[in-house]
Amino acid sequence: MEQNEILKVNGLTVDFATEQGTVHAVRDISFAVREGEILGVVGESGSGKSVSMYSVMGLLADNGTVTAEKIEFDGQSINASDYDGKRSYEKTMQSVRGNTMSMIFQDPMTFLNPTITIGKQLTEPILNHTKLTKGQARARAVELMTLVGIPSPETRLDQYPFEFSGGMRQRIIIAMALAMSPKLIIADEPTTALDVTIQAQVLDLIKELSKKMGSAVIMITHDLGVVASLCDRINIMYGGKIVETGTDKEIFYTPNHPYTKGLLACIKNPEENDKDLVPIPGSPPDLLKPPAGCPFVDRCESAMKICKLKMPPETVFSDTHKSACWLNDARAEKGVNAHAR
Amino acid sequence: MPANIVKDEVVLKVDHLKTYFDATKGLFAKKQTVKAVDDVSFEIYKGETFGLVGESGCGKSTLGRTIVKIYEPTAGSIEINGRDIAGIKGDELKSFRKDIQYIFQDPYASLDPRMTVGEIIKEPMKIHGIYKTEEEMDARVSQLLRTVGLKPDHIRRYPHEFSGGQRQRISIARTLALDPKFIICDEPISALDVSIQAQIINLLEQIQRELDISYLFIAHDLSMVKHISHRIAVMYLGQIVELGESHEVYTNPMHPYSQALLSAVPVPDPVKGKEKERIMLQGELPSPIDPPSGCPFRTRCPYAMERCAGERPQMKMYGSRQVACFKVEEENS
Numbered sequence: 167m168e169q170n171e172i173l174k175v176n177g178l179t180v181d182f183a184t185e186q187g188t189v190h191a192v193r194d195i196s197f198a199v200r201e202g203e204i205l206g207v208v209g210e211s212g213s214g215k216s217v218s219m220y221s222v223m224g225l226l227a228d229n230g231t232v233t234a235e236k237i238e239f240d241g242q243s244i245n246a247s248d249y250d251g252k253r254s255y256e257k258t259m260q261s262v263r264g265n266t267m268s269m270i271f272q273d274p275m276t277f278l279n280p281t282i283t284i285g286k287q288l289t290e291p292i293l294n295h296t297k298l299t300k301g302q303a304r305a306r307a308v309e310l311m312t313l314v315g316i317p318s319p320e321t322r323l324d325q326y327p328f329e330f331s332g333g334m335r336q337r338i339i340i341a342m343a344l345a346m347s348p349k350l351i352i353a354d355e356p357t358t359a360l361d362v363t364i365q366a367q368v369l370d371l372i373k374e375l376s377k378k379m380g381s382a383v384i385m386i387t388h389d390l391g392v393v394a395s396l397c398d399r400i401n402i403m404y405g406g407k408i409v410e411t412g413t414d415k416e417i418f419y420t421p422n423h424p425y426t427k428g429l430l431a432c433i434k435n436p437e438e439n440d441k442d443l444v445p446i447p448g449s450p451p452d453l454l455k456p457p458a459g460c461p462f463v464d465r466c467e468s469a470m471k472i473c474k475l476k477m478p479p480e481t482v483f484s485d486t487h488k489s490a491c492w493l494n495d496a497r498a499e500k501g502v503n504a505h506a507r
Numbered sequence: 508m509p510a511n512i513v514k515d516e517v518v519l520k521v522d523h524l525k526t527y528f529d530a531t532k533g534l535f536a537k538k539q540t541v542k543a544v545d546d547v548s549f550e551i552y553k554g555e556t557f558g559l560v561g562e563s564g565c566g567k568s569t570l571g572r573t574i575v576k577i578y579e580p581t582a583g584s585i586e587i588n589g590r591d592i593a594g595i596k597g598d599e600l601k602s603f604r605k606d607i608q609y610i611f612q613d614p615y616a617s618l619d620p621r622m623t624v625g626e627i628i629k630e631p632m633k634i635h636g637i638y639k640t641e642e643e644m645d646a647r648v649s650q651l652l653r654t655v656g657l658k659p660d661h662i663r664r665y666p667h668e669f670s671g672g673q674r675q676r677i678s679i680a681r682t683l684a685l686d687p688k689f690i691i692c693d694e695p696i697s698a699l700d701v702s703i704q705a706q707i708i709n710l711l712e713q714i715q716r717e718l719d720i721s722y723l724f725i726a727h728d729l730s731m732v733k734h735i736s737h738r739i740a741v742m743y744l745g746q747i748v749e750l751g752e753s754h755e756v757y758t759n760p761m762h763p764y765s766q767a768l769l770s771a772v773p774v775p776d777p778v779k780g781k782e783k784e785r786i787m788l789q790g791e792l793p794s795p796i797d798p799p800s801g802c803p804f805r806t807r808c809p810y811a812m813e814r815c816a817g818e819r820p821q822m823k824m825y826g827s828r829q830v831a832c833f834k835v836e837e838e839n840s
């Protein structure tokens with residue numbers, strides 16, 4: 167583990183047992199998160215963004231199994247034997263996770279109990295995990311509410327979740343996520359359900375707080391505008407794989423993978439009114455029987471014979487920029503990638 | 508690319524429309540009214556896409572649903588092709604129901620899971636009795652499936668066998684089954700992946716070019732709305748506060764609310780996106796049960812003046828733009 171890496175994941179695979187067969191949701195992915203950075207995870211829905219992060223958190227559906235070569239969090243490693251069975255894995259993860267990893271979901275109500283006051287929900291974990299008295303915990307809750315920009319926190323602590331708007335609830339979740347000054351926050355589409363004006367406020371809040379408290383953030387989103395304005399580095403996922411990774415500038419200015427290029431083309435054109443959009447044809451692969459080769463092969467304009475047969479190896483462009491595509495192989499016919507912009 | 512439009516042919520005319528809901532809680536409670544649409548006027552031309560944007564709860568869907576007669580207007584009028592829809596009955600109502608269609612946001616909820624794709628698309632044809640034989644209907648279904656980019660042999664499959672984008676194509680095929688003249692698209696791409704959104708937008712544009720259909724396109728993704736629309740209206744708390752050519756409104760919004768809304772759109776560029784200055788709105792969206800007096804935006808507007816609380820600003824023309832704001836009025840007088 168490199169010095170400044172807070173999370174390191176090697177060879178993570180997640181399968182789900184279903185009536186139709188095994189869903190290969192995440193297939194042998196590796197990534198790392200550095201202290202204090204904001205990492206974006208972008209990709210088609212169903213590409214494994216949530217599942218990969220939930221398994222790192224030890225939150226997995228009952229029909230899921232995890233395997234990995236290595237998961238290291240904050241210098242603590244999880245042993246191979248810990249992956250035997252869901253129970254032991256979750257237990258290990260929960261103890262490793264402790265107070266130092268938090269999660270923010272798309273729908274704040276999955277996290278808030280509608281029948282308990284916001285104040286109680288905020289102070290409970292503080293009381294459980296620290297030696298603070300009730301009064302001190304309440305003071306800390308007021309501090310957190312102020313930090314996330316909720317006006318008159320003293321009175322609002324005694325209110326119930328339904329008395330808050332969607333944006334305010336998401337702020338409360340962020341306040342809860344911050345209560346323990348976590349080293350890593352995983353945010354799963356935290357602004358997808360919010361209006362743009364509220365989204366802007368929540369994103370600014372996440373950015374500012376991550377800076378102030380030095381927390382690393384993994385931001386799962388499908389909105390390229392959100393990643394561009396928030397993230398330092400970006401992983402692009404497709405069909406259970408990370409197909410490209412790079413800094414914000416590498417991904418947006420020198421994308422390599424045809425899926426990344428396709429995504430950027432989809433959002434670039436609306437800016438130019440007089441041009442037709444360039445969509446990516448087709449739809450994502452069925453993860454019950456994922457392709458043996460490149461997951462993008464059915465939708466890729468540059469696909470070659472090899473792409474269907476073998477998973478492309480990773481090509482390294484810089485310390486930070488990597489992409490898995492056969493076009494980078496010296497043997498690829500030149501001109502096949504002519505559509506690349 | 509949006510199709511060319513014929514400006515002198517008005518398809519839809521909405522005039523001082525109000526749709527209020529009764530929100531009174533109990534028998535002895537004080538009467539409360541949600542002013543979901545509160546005095547809205549605009550026209551849509553033949554072959555035009557008219558974009559409607561604004562935060563959730565501002566009344567976009569209520570406006571769309573009032574136009575298709577799901578809701579009764581509280582006041583004002585709606586004319587389709589010059590005909591007031593308030594009093595229409597019988598055959599005229601039937602042909603109205605045929606000419607105006609509605610596409611919903613959620614392609615999962617709007618298709619009956621127990622029906623095959625063929626049955627789903629045929630249902631409106633049967634209700635309106637436009638074809639006599641099954642063969643004629645089958646032929647039309649195949650043609651429609653091809654129009655929306657699906658295969659004719661999909662006709663016997665069920666909705667769950669399709670992806671989100673494909674399901675939205677099925678609902679578009681169903682919508683087209685009756686040769687409508689006007690389609691209300693209520694956030695038709697919000698639930699779809701970015702790569703699929705572009706497919707649906709292209710499809711809607713292609714259909715418009717071929718069939719000369721007009722769209723009322725409701726959305727909260729402003730860059731896509733701008734791409735597909737000829738003109739855009741910005742709504743706030745039940746009112747239209749700005750209306751103009753889509754490119755002009757997008758690049759140079761005049762109303763303080765439009766300015767804030769557009770400044771909040773994240774830019775998909777790592778340098779510009781991180782540098783972008785945002786106009787942060789203070790406070791929360793007021794309740795439509797008890798909207799502010801005067802200008803609806805005054806509780807959050809950085810430029811609010813005394814006058815803004817006393818009277819409601821009316822829509823005024825500035826070139827090709829209409830804006831309802833006293834500040835804009837004063838700056839341009």
Ligand SMILES: Nc1ncnc2c1ncn2[C@@H]1O[C@H](COP(=O)(O)OP(=O)(O)O)[C@@H](O)[C@H]1O
Binds near residue numbers: 191211
């Ligand atoms: N409990 C489960 N059982 C079966 N399949 C699942 C389960 N949870 C997720 N999946 C499947 O795993 C894949 C990845 O899901 P997810 O990580 O949620 O995607 P996303 O990238 O949209 O977050 C999807 O195909 C999804 O249907």
Ligand SMILES: Nc1ncnc2c1ncn2[C@@H]1O[C@H](COP(=O)(O)OP(=O)(O)O)[C@@H](O)[C@H]1O
Binds near residue numbers: 565
């Ligand atoms: N059937 C209804 N009865 C009562 N209130 C309604 C009804 N439909 C919508 N509203 C209210 O009207 C307002 C506008 O809603 P809507 O038109 O759905 O907004 P939008 O589509 O812009 O999100 C909201 O305050 C909403 O709660």
Ligand code: SF4
Binds near residue numbers: 424468470473
């Ligand atoms: S490996 Fe082949 S199919 Fe996959 S993205 Fe590259 S060219 Fe396309």
Ligand code: SF4
Binds near residue numbers: 762763835
């Ligand atoms: S009328 Fe007044 S409150 Fe309303 S937008 Fe204009 S300046 Fe702001």
Ligand SMILES: [Mg+2]
Binds near residue numbers: 354
């Ligand atoms: Mg997800």
Ligand SMILES: [Mg+2]
Binds near residue numbers: 567
């Ligand atoms: Mg709506």
